Amino acid sequence: MSxxxxxxxxxxxxxxxQRALERDTLRMVLADLKNQRIEKGQDLSEAEExxxxxxxxxxxxxxARQYTDAGRQELADQELAEIVIVEAYLPTQLGADEVRASIAAVIAEEGLDGKQDLGRLMKVLMSRHRGEIDxxxxRAWAAELLA
Structure with missing residues (x-):
């Protein structure tokens, strides 16, 4: 099932x-998916979805961050509630320790050292863990480990 x-x-x-927040949020996500499908001109793969x-x-x-900065906490709370609904359709996010371990593994496997290899590290890391990490x-942790 897609x-x-x-x-x-x-x-x-x-x-x-009659869950209005969930209904409205899912409608917006479906609209985004439809717009992307129209833009591409064909059905989306699971990775594209x-x-x-x-x-x-x-x-x-x-x-949500901008609403909080502007002192509009009620709108920020609504955005955060919508995030919870939408994140249910994403793969489970890796924890901080798992991400750091993955970064260290890529550094060791690829023989990377120094900040000049940050781009290569991120390319490999994101190809392995697309959608599972922020x-x-x-990038911040990788720069720290490569320093």
Missing amino acids: IQTRIEDALREAMRS LAVIGRNVKTRKES GGQA
Whole structure:
């Protein structure tokens, strides 16, 4: 079952149960998936669906941060609640220790040393763990380990 199909099923259930926040959030995610499919001109692969959902979460996190900075905590809380709903369709995120262990493993396997190898490290790391780690946080830890 594709991710989009799972979201559509969850949307129907949210509509039946009259869960407005979940219904509206899932509709926005489906709209993003549809827009990407139209832009591409063909059906999306599972990896592409995950990328769209990941961008959706990233955008919501940034919105929540901006709302918090502007003193609009109620809107930030709504964005955070929507993030919880959307993240249910992403693969389980690796913990900090697992990410650091993966970074150390890539450094050892590839024989990397120094900040000049950061790009190569991130390329290998993200290809192995697409959707399972936060790239920004992983980059910070990788730079720390390569220093």
